Amino acid sequence: MKLSARNALKGKVESLHRGTVTTTLKVATGGGDLITSSITNEAADELALKVGDQVTAIIKSSDVIIGK
Amino acid sequence: MKLSARNALKGKVESLHRGTVTTTLKVATGGGDLITSSITNEAADELALKVGDQVTAIIKSSDVIIGK
Amino acid sequence: MKLSARNALKGKVESLHRGTVTTTLKVATGGGDLITSSITNEAADELALKVGDQVTAIIKSSDVIIGK
Amino acid sequence: MKLSARNALKGKVESLHRGTVTTTLKVATGGGDLITSSITNEAADELALKVGDQVTAIIKSSDVIIGK
């Protein structure tokens, strides 16, 4: 499934921290960046996420703020 | 100024495309990823953005969707 | 690819309006709702969107405001 | 009050799950879709939400990602 979101960065789950409501994960992208995502625990369970998984970090271009 | 957003990826402006309302730019991050951002033309002018500029791509962790 | 976003509504593209920068489309969901999405023209071209296409409208649960 | 957000889907609260910080609710829209929303507990209390309530799920068109 192709997505309209302009950013789809492939990477590997480096760490997973499960809170009471949301799970925060760090994804080491192929490019070498570390992207932090917070998703619902329901989503983390449904995707059966674990460290080492190959995932895609999806970000809309309008959600990227630029600082200079 | 430190920001609460969990992702602040440093990189270089690779391309800038100015539309009538928004400017779409691609940022090559230090890590080697290419991040697309769309901002208002007003913002692009205020930041005096041009290709080659060192910038930071700022993304909230809750704006990062995970696909697996 | 499964997504962490909690809402993935399948439907059919009812209308497509291309602006200079963004394309606004209406998706009639299987459930009978009409969902409006605005995406970049680049995305619309890449997905080769046209009226009648089967698509999925993806929405994070944190992007749904409740009114009562 | 009319809103600039392009999606305002009327429906009924099907389920409410209160976490420590956020409340996740499922809204069965008139159209027959099930929309998941996560809001702060403060908001859920202020709106005195309960199963069976008639509510409106409000979503900006720019927050709807399209998959094909």
Place this chain on the structure above:
Amino acid sequence: MKLSARNALKGKVESLHRGTVTTTLKVATGGGDLITSSITNEAADELALKVGDQVTAIIKSSDVIIGK
């Protein structure tokens, strides 16, 4: 209609700039701040917005980034 979004700032439309796709407006809040919003032209037309109108600027708490 009460909303789950935590910020609902009442104010007056100070300026309206209509682009080809989106309308950017500045709202002078009762508190004295100037808030910039960009909405679709369709929304601006439907709300029949004009300078001097009393409006409410609605912002989810999760969309407010903190800098220090």
Place this chain on the structure above:
Amino acid sequence: MKLSARNALKGKVESLHRGTVTTTLKVATGGGDLITSSITNEAADELALKVGDQVTAIIKSSDVIIGK
């Protein structure tokens, strides 16, 4: 660092409520409005936020919904 987000409201932290996952804070802007923000606890710790701190509330113009 200048940001592309159109709203950068300076103010003082009036209250801080730490949950298990997110911290909700109220910022009294110079203009006299009270803006609510919810950020991750990780961010709150990194910014060492406390009541009385001078901060900036940063909001993208596309995240401001207008009601009339």
